[in-house]
Amino acid sequence: MRPRTSLISQPITIRRAVARDAKRLTRLVRGSGAYQGNYAAAVAGYRVGPDYIETHRVFVAVGADEHEGRVLGFYSLVLAPPELDLLFVADDVQGRGIGRLLVAHMQSEARAAGIDRLRVVSHLPAEDFYHRVGAVRTGTAFANPPAVPWDRPEFEFRIPSG
Numbered sequence: 001m002r003p004r005t006s007l008i009s010q011p012i013t014i015r016r017a018v019a020r021d022a023k024r025l026t027r028l029v030r031g032s033g034a035y036q037g038n039y040a041a042a043v044a045g046y047r048v049g050p051d052y053i054e055t056h057r058v059f060v061a062v063g064a065d066e067h068e069g070r071v072l073g074f075y076s077l078v079l080a081p082p083e084l085d086l087l088f089v090a091d092d093v094q095g096r097g098i099g100r101l102l103v104a105h106m107q108s109e110a111r112a113a114g115i116d117r118l119r120v121v122s123h124l125p126a127e128d129f130y131h132r133v134g135a136v137r138t139g140t141a142f143a144n145p146p147a148v149p150w151d152r153p154e155f156e157f158r159i160p161s162g
Contacts (some may be wrong), residue, residue, distance in 0.1 A: 012072065014059050014061050014062075014102065016058070017059060017074060019050035021053065021074075022048055025060070026048045026049075028071060028074065028088050029086070030044070031091070038150075039123070048086070057077040059075055059106075060073070060074040061074065073088055074087075075102045077109055077113075082110065083118060087099065087120075099129060100133055103134075111159050111161065111162065116159050117159065119138075119156055121155075124152060124153070135155035136155060137154070137155055138155060140152070
């Protein structure tokens with residue numbers, strides 16, 4: 001596990017993703033250190049396309065100052081059925097509060113959409129993160145070879161009303 005670094009000191013903006021973000025989001029997924037070694041095959045051909053961005057509520061965290069315009073992380077909220085489909089933070093800025101900021105934003109969006117519970121099927125290396133940000137373990141999503149050859153922890157965010 002990587003040592004924790006200080007919270008990010010620059011302003012972060014979270015905005016709705018647009019079609020032109022698709023290639024950057026795809027690079028973030030495919031380049032994730034959490035998907036190396038045995039997990040690499042899971043994202044090798046993965047693509048976050050403009051159609052996905054237009055269909056779902058995809059939001060990006062963009063840094064100011066030295067990271068101006070750079071996508072530092074993103075998430076995708078699927079409304080029906082309610083699920084956090086994707087959540088990625090760039091490897092070099094992990095541990096600085098960006099993931100926690102994205103989760104808080106996601107919870108706010110879910111609340112505004114009238115969602116009170118939200119499912120997450122986690123990647124194994126992200127299990128501790130979801131515990132830390134308040135998700136509750138609800139079970140296991142069993143392997144589905146060849147696409148996903150390993151079991152994954154399943155979580156739920158309980159979204160309190162206003």
